Amino acid sequence: MKIPLQITYNHLEKDPAIDKLVRAKVEKIEQFCNYMNSCRVTLEKVHENPDSGSPYRVQIDMTVPPSHELVVDRSPDRGVQYTPLDVVVRDAFDAARRQLQELKERQRNEVKRHPDQQMVAVVSELHPDENYGFLKTINTGRELYFNRQSSDQFDRLEVGTGVQYREVPGEGDRPYAISLKIVNKPGERETKSDESNIEAPMGWR
Missing domain, CATH: 3.30.160.100 (Ribosome hibernation promotion factor-like)
Structure with missing residues (x-):
């Protein structure tokens, strides 16, 4: 788990x-x-x-x-x-x-x-001492490798950070992520309008 x-x-x-x-x-x-x-x-x-x-x-x-x-x-x-x-x-x-x-x-x-505005993956695993990590895509759940060279914001990343990225082919036809751009960090809200994202308890009146 x-x-x-x-x-x-x-x-x-x-x-x-x-x-x-x-x-x-x-x-x-x-x-x-x-x-x-x-x-x-x-x-x-x-x-x-x-x-x-x-x-x-x-x-x-x-x-x-x-x-x-x-x-x-x-x-x-x-x-x-x-x-x-x-x-x-x-x-x-x-x-x-x-x-x-x-x-x-x-x-x-x-x-x-809104493909240019929305988070399309989250950081699922991060190894800052070894300069690499993995993303989990929102729409398909695929895992993509990235490294420090993939983003000039690498030091701001943490598990749960939402990002946009570009996908390119890697060794053995395994794709990896580059051009990572932070969309949201854990606990941050995008805008005031995101208050609607908090769901009321099921059955609450």
Whole structure:
């Protein structure tokens, strides 16, 4: 697992089985979207004996380059009483995957509409002492090699940085990236209009 994961329990005893489930779900999401900056999962017991629904709440907070924050909040308040925690976890991660799918589609469409303005890859691996790294393309998920000569902004790069680049053939017909230009660094917002990139929790009113 490459995605930084933080699991927090509130008013609950830490449960190894739930930990294992959460990590398995994050690994599946990583296969689908492996350029996330972070994933925070909060597990909380909000009611001891609710009249209906589940006593548990699960919140998933994901950050995705260049400046997107996706939040899923699941706390069933109707339906089957005492929905088990593992069921709420599974439901929350299903919703998280749907949000990521929608975001990836929007990113692909933005790249097609504004190819000169949009981030088309993120730095997925960086070895500054050895003067090289790898990019992960947004639209296809391919990995591309680059080195210090590929960018005059090399020293500003870090894992999660969004970049534009040019692709050229390398040794053995393996392409590599040159002319890297930073679009966004982790945690930065592109413009004030990007406030719309922060997604409200699923089911929030």
